[in-house]
Every structure is written in structure tokens, then in C-alpha cells.
Amino acid sequence: MIFDGMEILTTALLELNEFDTLSIDCHSNDDAWQYGTTIINFIRQVATEGITGWVGFDESGFRANLTFDIVTMTENDFEQIGYWKNGIVHKTERWYHHLPSQEKMPLIRVTTVLNDPFVMNSKSSKELHGNDRYEGFVVDMMKEIGKFLNVRFEINLVKDGTYGALINSTTNEWNGMIGEVLRGEADIAVADLTINSNRELAVDFTYPFMSTGISIIYKKPTTKETSLWSFLSPFSTVVWICLLAAIVSISLIFFYVGRFTPYEWCDPHPCKHHEPVLENQCNMRNSFWCIIGSLMQQGSDVAPKLVSIHSFIHSVINISFHSFLPRAMSTRIISAIWYFFTLIIVSSYTANLAAFLTVEKVPFPFENVEQLAQQTKIKYGCLKNGATHKFFANSKIPLYRKMAEFMEQHPEVLMTSNAMGRERVEKQNGKYAFFMESATIEYITERYCNLTQVGGLLDSKGYGVATRKGAKIRASLSEVILKLQETGVLQQLKDRWWKQKGGGQCVAASTPLTELGLKNLGGVFVVLVVGALAALIFGICEFLIKTRISTNNSTTYPQDLCEEFKFVMSCQKSTKLLKRRSMKSLSQTPAATVGSGGITIPSGNNDQQRPQLLMMSNNMNDPNQPLSPTPTTTTVPTMIIDGSFEQNNHIANGVLGIN
Template identity: 40%
Template sequence: MCNTLEIPHLEARLEPSRDPGHLFSVNMHPETSQLTRAYLDLLKLLKWTRFCVIYGDQSDLLLLQDIIQAPLQNDVEITVRQAKRGTMRETLKEIDKKGIRKILAHLNVDDTYMLLKSALQVGMIDPSHHYIFTNLDLETINLDDFKHNAANVTGFRLISREDPRVQDILHQMETYQVYSGSKILNSTHPRIIKTETALMYDAVYVLAHAVQQVDASTRLRLVNLSCEGDQAWAFGSSLYNYLNLVEMEGLTGRITFDRGRRYEFRLDVLQLKDTGLKKVGEWNPTDGLNFTSRQDMITSSSVFSNKTLIVTSLLEPPYVMVRKSEFPLIGNEQYEGFCIELLESISKIVGFKYKIELVPDGKYGALDKDGMWNGMVLQLLEKKADLAVTSLTINYVREQVIDFTKPFMNLGISILFKRPREESPGLFSFLNPLAIEIWIYVIAAYFVVSLIMFVLARFSPYEWYNPHPCNPDNGVMENIFTLSNSFWFAVGTLMQQGSDINPRAVSTRIVGGIWWFFTLIIISSYTANLAAFLTVERMVSPIESAEDLSKQTKIAYGTIQGGSTMTFFRDSRIPTYQRMWAFMENHEPSVFVKTSHEGIERVKKGNYAFLMESTMIDYTIQRKCGKFGKCEKQARH
């Protein structure tokens, strides 16, 4: 309508980039294309290669098209998500689950605060996460709940608070509030002017400058125009031209126009610090980004930045070990291991230096009987150390006094003990398939059967025969089952060989048949198991679970003195673990050890089971079991 009637139209809002040749409009707000350049310059400086773009509604998504489609780098991965008030936390959880730690958000003021609050609730406000907000009114949000969490929050503003004109307006606003009796809601929060308010303020002065110039050259006359007519305002073109010629300093900085579009403006880059949002740099269309503290933008904003932290730890392979070297080492170079490498990587990301100091008492940290802490936990509580980096187990009691990072390893309590040594086959290994009682019973049965055969053969007339069949009148009768033959008959049958001696009477045949059946079963079982006993190791573990340990007293068992495993058994209310704790506490000599190495050495000596974390047992089995024989790990508890 203004274009048709040639009436200059001043607006002060963010609009998608458009061709000014077809509009009779002058926009006080910087164009989307110019703001996009500022955001892209910051993304390139921070070297974001994987981040998420969050928008509010469809119009916000249109304004972000230049960023989404911009050729940042070949390996840049951009995820786009819409954030609604009802599903904001679910959206953030989805982003965090994907491992995305960088977020560019284009939201209104209320939704921006809601996003930060939701991120705080789901644990995404920390030095590892970085947020860039495109809303130019970030200063209007109360960020007191987030600035103490070492949050990485970056934003922009169009209003320079250091400008004397801005300070004068703010002073007038405060004076008016006091004079009129208006209640200042939060006196601790800095006085601010919203971007829209400042743009409207500047728009009035821009129009006043242009009208003054038009009126000075040609007497400006006002007329009534109809939307239904064809008449245009005669002074509209002149006023539009003079609006484009205005050059002035306003609350939003330098104001100049090119065909209705504002250029030569300046944006302040803000970073959230402990004291609130602070200016760390500037951006303008000509020079791009210029930082007063470039390190603040390159490294993550953190309370640890550029500080040297005291890190407490203790020697525990493979987490922390003494580095082997031909030359003497000092400082942090003395140590190596998984936790040392992890600490080095974290320090590079967060931007701090560190000094490693071993805990004096060599303990992880546990409550003693007097309710006092020891070990590394005590070092942290007394502020003798800033961080503890080691294989420190996360449990409920420790979480009451110190903070933990996310666990880098999940584990349980397992049992490490030495297996009985395998003995090589001996001279009498052939006896192993049957128990000693069975052998005694077989020998006894052999003698009994032999004697019974001898006695029955003597009483039965059918076992007596004429040794000279050709002489029927021979009065001498013989019995083949003499005492020696009876024993030989039983031996031959037992050895599955047989003999020429066979019973004739029914009674002796019944006894012989029973003996044959008995020897068939015994010899078949023996031959079936003999090869297996000579070639296959049969190791029956004396310990299969914590229940087995608690029911015996021959094998001693213990834990690290002052460790989380000892605390677990001491505070447990499960009967099995209570019995185990009573055994460990009252056993002499003491079953507790100072270090894992000492516990492993006791296991190597035998007759001792060591209770420790499963991952450490896995490491020990892989590295050391070959040196002192086979060892065994039982299930977690």
C-alpha cells in the first residue's frame, strides 16, 4: 500500500532479505543476510563441524536458510530441530543422545530462557556444551541460574551499552521510575533497553532528520490520500530519498542506508562469564569479527580456563602408572596411563593446566568409624586438590560430599583367586577313574567271591569228577576249584580274559554269573573314564560365588583398606555380605591390603581371594596370570 501511494514506510523488525527496488520501505533492523554473515563468521572461527540448529516457528526457519545452506566446510554436519515449549526437554535429550554438543538457537526471548532452563534440567549446561543465540535481546534474560555452571553461552547485541547516549537514556528511565513511584523488579539486574525499543527510538530521529531536510528544500505539505484512488503523495519520493541519505549515531550505533537497507552497523559479541554477559568482541560488515580476548572464543568458556589445577591421584595400573625412562623425569611427565591420557585431553578442551600430586595416605577415600573421610576424598574436601582423576568408584556416600563426572566405565565387584595347580599324571594315575572306596570294595568283593566259589565247589557233588574217565572204578575224585584256582577264576573274569576253569554245579554257576555281570559294569565304567582322566583336566573351582566364600573359612578373603569395596561390605544389609564383613573384620592376620598390587601378590601366594572391581581383575588376568599360573574370576556381585 505504501509503495502504491509512494508513502515512505519505516519498520524496525527482522525480515527476510528482499529486493528493495519494488518497495517504498526503509528498515531500521539489519538485514537477515548481514546477520547471517556474522553468525557464519563466528561458526568458522569456532570451527564447528557438527552442531544443531534450533528454531521456533516456520518463519524462524526461513530466516535460518542462509546458515543451513551456507558452504561452511565439506565435513560439516548440521542437524535441524524445532523447539516447542511442551517438548523442549525431549528435543534436547534427543540432541544429546546423538552426541551433539554445539547448538545454534534462533528463538524469541521467552523460548530462549526456556531452552536454557530445560538444558539445565537435563544436564546440558556445562563446559562441554556451547550455545549461540541469535536473539539480539539476550541481555534481557536473567542468566543467574546458568553463569555459575561454566556454561558456554554466546550471543550478539545491537545496542552498545558503553555509548553515552545509551547510558543517558538508561539514567532517565531509572529516574522516571523512582520519580513516578514505579517498583523496580530486580535492582541487581543491569538496566537494559530492548532492541525493538531502541530501533523505534532511532526511527523517530531518522524520520525527523529526513523531514527537516525535505522541509528545508521544499515546503512540505500534508494531504489526504485514499486507498481507492490513484493519487500518490507528491513528497513521498523526496522523503524516501532523504531517508536514505540520513547518517547519524543512534542507540543502535551508526545508522546509514542503501536503498532502504541498513549497513555499517556494529554487533557486540557477548560471552557468559561468572559475573554475567560480557562483551568479548565486535562484528561489522566491513571488518568482520574482531575480538578483545580471542582465547575466550577459541577455547571453551570455563571457570578453569588458564588456571593450574592440583590433581590428586594414586598409582593403580593401568589407570595411573610410573613412566619408565632411562632419564630422570619430573612433574607430570613421571606418570602415564589411561587416566593420565584422559586428563591431558580434557585439559586441552577446557583450557587449564594441571599438576599431579599423589594422595599421601594412598587411599581412595572412605568414611572411618569416627565419620571422618580419608584418601583422595579428604584432599578434595579440604581443598588441597581441585580434581581427583583415578579409578574412583561412584557410590552414594561419596556423592554426598563430592561431585563426579559421568562414569567412563561400568563395573561390579568380582573375586580373584588362584586356581589349584594342575598335577601331571603319576605312576598310579590309572586309579583315578574310581574312588579309593570303590577300589576297596572291588578287592573285598574279589576275595569274597573267590572264597564262596571255593566253599560251594567243595560242598557240591557236581564239582567233583573222576580224573581218569577210562577207569570208572577209580575211587579218587578231584575238584577243579581249589583255593588258588578259585582266585584265578575271579581274576580272569575281572580282567575280561576268562580261564579254562568253569563251574559245573548250579550254585557255582549262579555265583559266577553274578560276578561276571558285576565285572562287566565295573570294567566298562573304568575303561570309559580312564582316557578322559588321563587327557582332560578336571578342575573343580572351590569358589563359585560370594555365597561359597561366606560358608567356608579355609580360604581367606579381603579388600583394599579404605576403598569403596570395603565400604560396600561394611554398610551392606544383605546377610551374605554381613557374614563376609564379619569374617574380614575379625580375621587374624588382617585380610585388608593397602593397594591392589599387594592384594594380587597375596593371591599369587595362594589360599587368598581378593575382592575388587571387575575391570581391574580383567586387566590382572590378561597381564599377569601367565606369570604365576592360572587365576580365576568369579561372577559379579
């Protein structure tokens, strides 16, 4: 073609006898070659036989009478099987010998209806013919079926644009696609045609190529829900109740364990031996304050006990507090378990609260079909004379019958197409809901982000291919449909037309936030219960062992145990007197003496002898004087406080004046 073009240009220049040369400036448009138009006119007049055949041009400047040979590659060479001329393909006999012709295949007439994405008009700037006029899921599926069955399909739209409904039961007259199949105008009907019992009486259906069900399409509300009690959203009601019960129960356990264990009873003023009183800081108020304070991450400091105006003023001015720290092993166990419980609860609450406050929660006026039927502000409808309309009309469920009566009383809510239903849902701004198959809703919500599906499926059904009763092709179609499903071809076609071709416009909605329940936090409550039981066991063991050690000779262990248990369970006092040993045990306690070699305890068996605590003379503090060999003896009462060496040491130091 390049050679023919150069030859035509040369011929035109030769026929143009005279012309003047002119220098041309590439950067200026002032000077132009005056013979350009003349040469174009000469080229249009040229007609010659070239390598590519006859070369000539029409009035518009396009090549006229252009012919292309159609060849096919054989084992040895290319062989002509036809030719193309003026937009028409001319086939020779060799065409049918080398290429599998669709014209030899059986022709199956298909009737369908326009409904995105099953069947749509093809978008093209050229005029299309035959099956090329349409595209969609059904068109691609029929191509795949044709490959298996070695048949060709002729797709045409149904004349009345409906799916098919019984018009006259006496004459069995149907309209829509079902009617065309019954009248012989089409061999099969392929679309989003629902399989139901009424249609099964008139035609046969193949195995369903897609499963679906009736659902509701509705416009997303745009207002944000606000609540005064949003801070309670992270936990469910059951968790809040269990948390409150845990606070009360652990506080009571802490209180009773603190009273049981003797290690929480201590002398608040060990230097004042004339006030032999033990005090327990694990009273009811402090126990609750310790548990609540640690849960609120604020510690468990408590104000000191105020015994005078001076101490009150001093505590107010200096804001003095002291830490409420457990002393016994049992109370420390329950404190540690509660701290662990608090760590998990507070962390879970904080994380879930942040998510609840940042994610917008849009309220829907209804969440299922029951709530939609009970209200009166929002109207609802479906496709007129479609399978969904028949579902409500023939339903035995009172709720669906009520909704069918509403649609009959308000015929304006019934639409003639799904597209009209979608448009009305958008325009009504939350005042209209439309029932349609979930497959179509899924396609719409992939492209219209302001629409969504509300509730689940009202029923379960499928789309099938309709054939005449007893048609042999029905079994073949069902077999191929099953193969396409097993190999995943139908799923690939659905993904292509639902998600890839125009889908994915809307960002996938985040997973709805759910409050944490016992399924999420039950384990930490179990740990808390186990820890509380362990603390109780330790507290009881400490109580039994300490009571056994401090038993006097004048009483028995069961008597002391009963007396201590009554005192602990009375829950009336947080102080008690020091328990002294009997005079017999005191008389057996040796007197302590302080000599030049230090403190010594001489032995003695005289019951009438009063215990002596010997001290050095006053000159022992004078470094300039030698120690007196004869110690000065001071008589003081000796007390043994619950067998505690540390407390005896404190009292001795106070008596001796040792700081």
C-alpha cells in the first residue's frame, strides 16, 4: 500500500506540468505552497492498477472499490477462503471447509428482558447487529453454554418487556417471556427469571444458575445517632452487672479476709506500751475505697484517722494521706488478682470506647420486614406482576398478606421495572422502600453508595432457563449449568459483571461495632473468682495457725478459735486489745538485764519473782567515765504480744529510751 501511494503521488506530480518552487519557513504561516490543493485534486483523479489492486478514490477522498482477500494458514501456505469488498464479506466454498461455521450449528432463539447486569444494551459508536447489540451476565453465560453444546443462540428482547404472568387461567394465556416460549416465538427464556410453582405449571426450568431471595433496598440515613449514655456502649448490660457485682463481692471478701488474718492487726503506736491496742485498717470503708480506687486507676490512699482538732487542721493544710497497703499474704493475693482484673477491664473499655466514639453509628428506622410493616411513615412496594409481587399475594403468612393488601390499596407503590424502584428509593429520601431480589440489590449497592440492603432474605429461590414442556434441550442445559458452577465459571462471570465492570465504587463498610460481652471477657472474671478463692484459703489458714500459736495456758485452742471467729464475724470494731499471756507464763519469762556486756536474760524458776528488766547506770552514756561494773536494775512489766518479736522489741526500745 505504501508503494501504491508513492506511485499515485508521482503520477499526480507529473501531470502537474508547471509550478514554481517556493522557500517555506517552518516557523511561519505566512507563506504556503499554492499548489497543495491542486495536487490533492490530481490525486483524486488518478485511477490505476497497483500492487494492492485497483486504486481509485471517491468524492470524499476515500479509496473506492477496495478489495481484501481473506486467507487462512494451512500446513504449507496461505489459502484464500473469501474476500472483503465495500464492507461485505464474500465467502467461498473453501471458507466452510477450513473454518467451523456457526451457520452449520443449530439455532436456538432466546427471549430476554433488559435488566442490569443480566442483559444490557452494548455501548458502541458503531451500529451493532445480532447478539452484539447486548452484553451482560446472561449473554456471556449463553456463549459458554454454546461452546459446550456446539449451538448458536439468537438473542431478542421480549416485546412487552415483562417476565411472565398468567393472564387467563382458562386458556392458560401468559404474557412476557413465558408467553413467547409457550407460543413458539422463542425456544428458551433466559434472564433473572425466578423459578416458582406457577411458572412450573406452564414451562420447564433448568437447574438454577444463580441463587437469590427477596430483600429490601433502602436509602442510607445521613443523620448521626447521639446518646447521653454512649459511654456505656463498650460493654454489654450483662458485663456491667457482673462488674458491679465483682466490685461489691471483692470488697466484702477483702474486708473479711483482712479481719480473719492476724497479720492485718497491728499496733498503730508501738512506742506507747501503756495503750495495748491493735488496729485493723481493712474496715468496710477502706475496703470499698481500695477496690474502687484501683479500678479507677487512682490508687488507694486514705485519709488518716483524725483524733483531734489539731490533727484535722494539720491534715487539711498539708493534705496528708497514707497508703492503704495490704500486709498479709492473703490480702496481697486478692489485691494482685484485682489489679490484673482492673488492667484487662480498663484496657478493653478504653479501646472499645475510642472505637465507638470515632465510628459513626447511623440509625435505621427499621431493621427487618416486621418493623417495616408495623410503621406507617415509610411506604414500600415491588415490581408489578413479578415474582416478588406474587410472593406477597400468595403467602399464607399474615404479615406478608397484610403487606400485599397495603400494596393493592396503594397501587402507586408498584413499579414496572427495578430501575424505577431504585430511582424512587433515591428520590423519596427515606420515605420509600423497595422489595427486589438480593442479587440485583448486590449489583446496585456496588454502584450506588447511598443505597443499602436492610434485613435478611424473606425466601430462598433461584434463576433458571425456561423451556417448553418436554423440550430435549432442557436436560442438556441443566448439565452444562452444573459444569459451569462446579468449574467456577459462573462465579467468575458474576464477579466480572457485579464487581469489576463498574462495581467497587463504594468503600466497603466497616464491621459494625459490637459491645463486649461475657464471651469476650468471661475469662478475666474466672481468674478473679479463682484468685478470690485462693485469698480466702490463705486467710483462713493464717487465722487458724496464728490462733493456735497465741493460745494461753488458761484456755484451749477451740475456745480461742471460737472467740476470735465471733469477733471477726461481728464486723463491729476495727480495734481490739492486745492479748496477754497468763501470769504463770509471765512468771516463767526471764528478766532482761543490761550489763557491761549488753542485755542478758537470766533464768529463774521462782513463780513469785517479778520479772526484772535491768538497765545500765546513767554514766553509761558518758564517754568520759568508765562503765560501772554494778548494773542498775529497773523493774518494768514484760509483755509478749502474740508471740511477735518485732512488737516486743518496739516496746522494749520505748521503755529503754532507745530511739
